[in-house]
Amino acid sequence: EDQVTQSPEALRLQEGESSSLNCSYTVSGLRGLFWYRQDPGKGPEFLFTLYSAGEEKEKERLKATLTKKESFLHITAPKPEDSATYLCAVQAGTASKLTFGTGTRLQVTL
Amino acid sequence: DVKVTQSSRYLVKRTGEKVFLECVQDMDHENMFWYRQDPGLGLRLIYFSYDVKMKEKGDIPEGYSVSREKKERFSLILESASTNQTSMYLCASRAHSHAEAFFGQGTRLTVV
Numbered sequence: 001e002d003q004v005t006q007s008p009e010a011l012r013l014q015e016g017e018s019s020s021l022n023c024s025y026t027v028s029g030l031r032g033l034f035w036y037r038q039d040p041g042k043g044p045e046f047l048f049t050l051y052s053a054g055e056e057k058e059k060e061r062l063k064a065t066l067t068k069k070e071s072f073l074h075i076t077a078p079k080p081e082d083s084a085t086y087l088c089a090v091q092a093g094t095a096s097k098l099t100f101g102t103g104t105r106l107q108v109t110l
Numbered sequence: 111d112v113k114v115t116q117s118s119r120y121l122v123k124r125t126g127e128k129v130f131l132e133c134v135q136d137m138d139h140e141n142m143f144w145y146r147q148d149p150g151l152g153l154r155l156i157y158f159s160y161d162v163k164m165k166e167k168g169d170i171p172e173g174y175s176v177s178r179e180k181k182e183r184f185s186l187i188l189e190s191a192s193t194n195q196t197s198m199y200l201c202a203s204r205a206h207s208h209a210e211a212f213f214g215q216g217t218r219l220t221v222v
Contacts, residue, residue: 031207031208041218043213043214044153046212049210087152089211096141098143100145102150102151102152
């Protein structure tokens with residue numbers, strides 16, 4: 001059974017304080033790893049897809065990396081508007097479905 | 111931009127009622143999904159569909175059914191709503207199995 005574990009559950013940062021969120025996974029044949037951002041009361045918003053170990057993607061203050069066992073979402077010099085829950089999901093084998101972790105709730109304060 | 115639209119943002123239903131949640135996507139995507147999201151449990155897959163009239167059970171299909179009569183529309187049906195089905199329901203669509211999924215805004219269902 002595919003498993004996705006995200007850590008920490010919650011993270012509080014001051015504006016400008018860089019950090020990383022972790023997503024570790026156990027799957028048979030990773031086809032893709034996806035990062036989403038979710039604001040309270042809204043649906044998840046797509047951020048990145050990573051397909052193979054060593055791959056990196058960047059968008060503004062966010063950078064996602066992938067190894068054979070885990071992915072990191074690095075947040076550089078965060079701002080209060082980066083506050084959200086960040087979700088990680090994997091697709092494995094021939095299945096179309098995505099399996100999600102429980103997310104990391106990020107709060108960035110002034 | 112891909113748009114996935116869920117028919118209601120908030121719903122309150124009584125125990126035993128039959129409940130319909132509707133989802134429409136405007137990008138001709140093949141795959142559509144229904145998830146529920148609960149605190150501490152994350153998103154769990156209820157059902158998905160990879161083509162019109164085709165459906166597959168997800169991880170928690172009990173108490174639910176689905177319908178996909180047209181490519182753009184995927185409906186989730188709670189045959190007899192129960193209080194443990196109080197949750198946030200999220201619909202998603204994907205162009206194909208390698209593409210990212212796009213989500214609707216969610217329906218917060220409360221069963222009383």
